[in-house]
Amino acid sequence: MTFTVAIVGRPNVGKSTLFNRLVGKKLALVDDLPGVTRDRRPGEAKLIDLRFRIIDTAGLEEAGEETLQGRMRAQTEAAIDEADLTLFVVDAKLGLTPLDNTLAEMLRRRGKPVVLVANKSEARGSDAGFYDAYTLGLGEPCPISAEHGQGMIDLRDAIVAAIGEERAFEDDDDVAETDVDLPIDQDLVEGEEDEVEPLYDETKPLRIAVIGRPNAGKSTMINRFLGEDRLLTGPEAGITRDSISVEWEWRGRTIKMFDTAGMRRKARVTEKLEKLSVADALRAVRFAEIVIVVFDATIPFEKQDLHIVDFAVREGRAVVLAFNKWDLIEDRQAVLADLREKTERLLPQIRGVRAVTVAGQTGEGLDRLMQSVIETDKIWNKRVSTAKLNRWLEFQTQGHPPPAVSGRRIKLKYMTQIKARPPGFIINCSRPEALPESYTRYLINGLRQDFGLLGVPIRISYRSNVNPYDDKRKKR
Incomplete structure (x- = not known):
């Protein structure tokens, strides 16, 4: 992009609505409640014949530096x-x-140049x-309606x-990427030849979503990865509302983390805004x-943790x-043994899943976490x-x-992999409707192990x- 534009203003003047209008899709959460946006969200904007990078920000308020509103203000000033x-x-x-x-x-x-809107x-x-x-002394205001798209030429x-x-x-020949791209499954054409298994591409950009219960330390951990206070954090639960993407490099590989x-x-989510936030996370x-x-x-394997996984x-x-929050654990050996046992027992659907202890505040274990992510991506592909x-x-x-x-007797005659991301297989079977689910689990466990x-x-x-034409042949 040729230049960067920040949208600022006090709460509830329509900044996120204008942001969505300029990027051409509903990326930022919008609600009548003031102060919906908290983190700064980047996007690629298109306005008639202009192309530029745009940043949606939180509503500016006068507050102390240690308060949530004060930390939001610091993000906007950045x-x-x-x-x-x-x-x-x-707001006109x-x-x-x-x-x-x-x-x-x-x-x-x-x-810096300012356009009054x-x-x-x-x-x-x-x-x-x-x-x-x-x-305000900032020149002639530009009248618009972000909701209805009026005044965009002005x-x-x-x-x-x-x-x-x-x-x-x-001039900028770079191809703009949308804020979210669908991962494309590379289907494998079925055949009986012993095809060559493709090598893993170590240079391909990687998309990672970080999810969990409120106040688990997701934003703090990402900030430690980036080496800067890019995302709003604090002791309050539920600070993050939008799904914010950040881009960085790990050992020369581009990482896009959400x-x-x-x-x-679900029973506790009653407010409209929280429903929108969860839908954005999903x-x-x-x-x-x-x-x-x-x-x-400190409180692992709550019921909600299992639902999220x-x-x-x-x-x-x-x-x-x-x-x-591994830095808060005192008897680490005992807790680690307990975590291993519970992981195997409570998550049988992903037996062998990689689990890493980390401390977002200090950065402990983050390198091991990224290494586990790369190894898991290799298996997924x-x-x-x-x-x-x-x-x-x-x-x-x-x-x-x-x-x-x-x-x-049910006969399993032929098997092939039809896709990766995740691995998908199809089996030619004499009576598929009669095959019990327990036998499928047996085959899946065997695939994992072997x-x-x-x-x-x-x-x-x-x-x-x-x-399918047997019936017609018999009628003749």
Whole structure:
């Protein structure tokens, strides 16, 4: 992108609505409640013929540095310092407040280009608020309606005038990436040849979603990875609301990590805003490749922790467990033995899952955690040749044949891997509808053990070898 724009203003003036309008999709949470946005969220904006990077920020409020609002203000000021241009949004419908004047003075002191945006100008009685905006001393306000898309051409012209045509239309051949890209499953074409198993691509960018219960330390851990206070943290539970993506490099590999809102039990989630936050977190899981489930090591394996892991597995994501706050544990050997036993007993659906003890505050164990993520991703992408699978299937059925149902033996004739991410297999079977679920679990456990598919979901489906035209032939 040629330049960066930060959207700032007091709470509830429509900053996130404008952000969603400019990026062309509903990435930021929007609600009538003031103070919905807390972290700064980046995106790639398109406005008529302009392309630029945009940052949504929290509503600026006057508060002490140690308070939640004070920490939110620090995040917003960091976005202003990072940006080349600031869109200062005011509410034309409600008019100016003393806080707007304070923010205008702060922007003037920074000496960067500012575009004054009078949002909600489509509302009846907004003219008074629009003309009041002149008193801020930031030039002519640009009237828009972020909700309805009115005034976007005027906003484009104001941005070009403020940043300069040369900077606004600077050539940039980089291909813009959307904030979320769907991971693409690489399907394997079925065949009887002993195909070559592909090598793992060590340079491919990796998408990771970090999920867990509220106050498990997800944002603190990501900040330690980045080496800066990029995400808002604190002792309060439920600080994170939006799913925020951050990009960094680990040993030369690009990592895109999604911080998500804490997930409470569904029965406790009653407020609309929290429902939106959880839905955004679930969406981040679906678009990720690896999911790090963060446990609070001081109170691990709550029922909600198990539900969160099960959700990630049902979505087909590869899972790594991170037992955070390890620096608070005193008798580490005893606790570690207990964690190992409970992991094996309570999470049989991903037997062999990698679990790492970490401390987000000190950085202890984070390198081991990333190494476990890479190893799990290798398994999640793994393919097994058809010839090996059929030799394995023959051995498995000889050692433990499928049960006879109604006096008739079920025959498993042919097996191949049809996809990776997660590994998926199909078996040609004489009577798939009669095969018990317990035998499928037996095959899955065998695949994990013999092919090293530990800690990732495995899918097995069955296909009947019955000729669909047999009935027509018999009628003739």
